[in-house]
Amino acid sequence: MVPLRSLLFAMILLFPFCLYAQNEKKDSNPTERSKLKSTMTDGVVDISHDVATAVRHTGQKIHQEVKDFNAIDTLYISPNLYNLAFMLEHSTWYEHYQLGNNAGTKSQNLNFSPSLGTKLGVYFGWRWIFLGYTFDVEDLFGGNKNQTKKKEMSLNIYSSKFGIDLYYRKTGNDFKLRSINGFPQEFESLKNLHFDGLRSTINGLNAYWIFNHKKFSYPAAYSQSTNQRRSAGSFMAGFSHSRHSISFDCEKLPSSVLQQLSPSLKFNHIKYSDYSLGFGYGYNWVFAKNWVSNLSLLPGIGYKKSRIDDNDFKGESWIKDINFDFITRAAIVYNNAKYFAGASLVLHTYDYRKPNLSVTNSFGTLRIYAGFNFWPKKEFKNMMK
DSSP: OOOHHHHHHHHHHHHHHHHHHHHHHHTTOHHHHHHHHHHHHHHHHHHHHHHHHHHHHHHHHHHHHHHHHTOOOTTTEEOOOEEEEEEEEEEEEEEEEEEEOOOGGGOOEEEEEEOOOEEEEEEEEETTEEEEEEEEHHHHTTTTTTSOOOEEEEEEEEOSSEEEEEEEEEOOSOEEEEEEESSOGGGGGGTTEEEOOEEEEEEEEEEEEETTTTTOOHHHHHTOSSEEOSOEEEEEEEEEEEEEEEEEOGGGSOHHHHHHOOGGGOEEEEEEEEEEEEEEEEEEEEEETTEEEEEEEEEEEEEEEEEEEETTSSSEEEEEEEEEEEEEEEEEEEEOSSEEEEEEEEEEEEEEEETTEEEEEEEEEEEEEEEEEEEEOGGGTGGGO
């Protein structure tokens, strides 16, 4: 019998030779190993090629979709030759609020509006999009020291087929009581009385679809990114969503008015969300070379979800109703592709009505502007030489 100690000593001596034999066996067929490595590498290359091809085809498809999306009839519309635009603008605010109790022969109406606000703005445009900054002219001369500042922000996107307006507006405290109806005749002397008990905040979006986009250009009238060469019109469909918050402190009305004011008009706060679907028509009239004027009307049916805090009743009353909204646009533009100037008016009207209360609020902006385009697009550089 071999002693255990001798057996262990022999195994230790033979162990390196066993490892060497195993390595020799593994390396005995280098050709098969090379084939396996080559097969794995080819598989990785094939996968990478497939991914690159899929990405390239997707990019080409998206590019073609964008191109088709902005397709135009060049007999009616000439495309924008430049990538960027710079514009200076003078804008005027318009706001009007009518509060009524709708009580038949005893109906009462209060009409409020502030003094027209004037702003100056600087804008940069990239193809569809215009972004800018505006400031109140009176701020330059210290005329608004005792007034709550108005705020306005907007983003407008105009393409051939569709357009989107995003906006936010907050009123100041410079309202005036413009007219009063349903009260004794002597109350007429209260017209244009300063009233700082009304506040309003509005934010929302408008989206609309142009059906005859190949011949009718909204951008030609409102973003100066194309030129309308022949007169054309189009039907339009739109969707609008907005949120309104109106605060009303009736205690700041003259005591003679407050004593006879209908209870339904003694509210503190109205909040409502408006969802509207509209259908309308727009027309571009080319009345001279490089000139175009536009008028478009987009009435809509609005669904309003409202909340009213009422002084005469505890708690809150929730009201759901359907009413009418209206968006009006008008513009006149001169554009010779390089330089442009013009004016535009956009007016929104929202109508809320119940048997005991009505609120009609309108706001709009009149813009007068001038600017120029620069940085020619690659595909049009040869045309400008």
